Amino acid sequence: MKQPLVYTLLGRAGCGKGTQAKLLMEHFGLFYIGSGELLRERTQTADFTGQKTDRTMKTGALVPTSLIFMLWINRLEEIKKQKDDDFEGIIFDGSPRKLIEMHLLEEALSWYEWDKNFKAILVDISQEEALNRLTKRRQCAKCGHSIPYMDEYKNLTSCDKCGGELFVRQDDKPEAINQRLGLFEQEVRPVVEFYEKKGLLVKVNGEQAIEKVQKEILEKIE
Numbered sequence: 001m002k003q004p005l006v007y008t009l010l011g012r013a014g015c016g017k018g019t020q021a022k023l024l025m026e027h028f029g030l031f032y033i034g035s036g037e038l039l040r041e042r043t044q045t046a047d048f049t050g051q052k053t054d055r056t057m058k059t060g061a062l063v064p065t066s067l068i069f070m071l072w073i074n075r076l077e078e079i080k081k082q083k084d085d086d087f088e089g090i091i092f093d094g095s096p097r098k099l100i101e102m103h104l105l106e107e108a109l110s111w112y113e114w115d116k117n118f119k120a121i122l123v124d125i126s127q128e129e130a131l132n133r134l135t136k137r138r139q140c141a142k143c144g145h146s147i148p149y150m151d152e153y154k155n156l157t158s159c160d161k162c163g164g165e166l167f168v169r170q171d172d173k174p175e176a177i178n179q180r181l182g183l184f185e186q187e188v189r190p191v192v193e194f195y196e197k198k199g200l201l202v203k204v205n206g207e208q209a210i211e212k213v214q215k216e217i218l219e220k221i222e
């Protein structure tokens with residue numbers, strides 16, 4: 001039986017792990033499991049948990065592990081219905097976010113017999129870079145195109161799609177950004193260190209162009 005690839009992307013907010021997860025998904029034909037996406041989906045149900053999840057996400061705080069885990073398991077069970085021959089693997093985006101989630105994920109992958117080809121990929125950017133990217137990204141006033149604060153985009157003086165005027169997006173409140181970056185140090189850092197000790201960590205430089213980050217990931221996991 002073919003052993004599926006299972007990867008998880010870790011890194012500070014703004015590191016581009018979502019983009020890299022999507023690229024890896026396309027490259028290997030993987031199923032995508034994003035905790036953020038699962039949670040946003042959950043907010044569509046207007047019950048207690050749906051409403052509280054919505055409020056909690058807006059503050060940048062973490063929702064309880066038990067809730068995330070229930071959403072994961074439902075998703076994994078759906079994926080398990082796939083025929084083995086058609087199944088290439090799974091990519092997790094932004095999980096696990098703390099040690100307890102890491103242990104639960106490890107157990108679940110072992111239960112579903114998907115634990116042989118697991119790697120955690122850290123898209124590494126400094127705290128300062130993360131802060132810049134989250135507070136300085138811009139948007140086109142004319143077409144709405146979003147301009148990240150990175151690489152050559154930093155120097156754009158007008159929209160690279162339509163030439164429209166650019167303004168700084170104010171959608172992330174400073175408190176929420178600080179909360180997210182603080183949580184990385186407190187909660188995700190120990191997860192990164194644990195994977196490193198077990199030889200399961202792949203660390204790449206996130207402070208380079210998107211294609212270069214992807215290239216480095218592919219070189220290091222293959």
Ligand SMILES: [Zn+2]
Nearest residue numbers: 140143159162
């Ligand atoms: Zn534009």
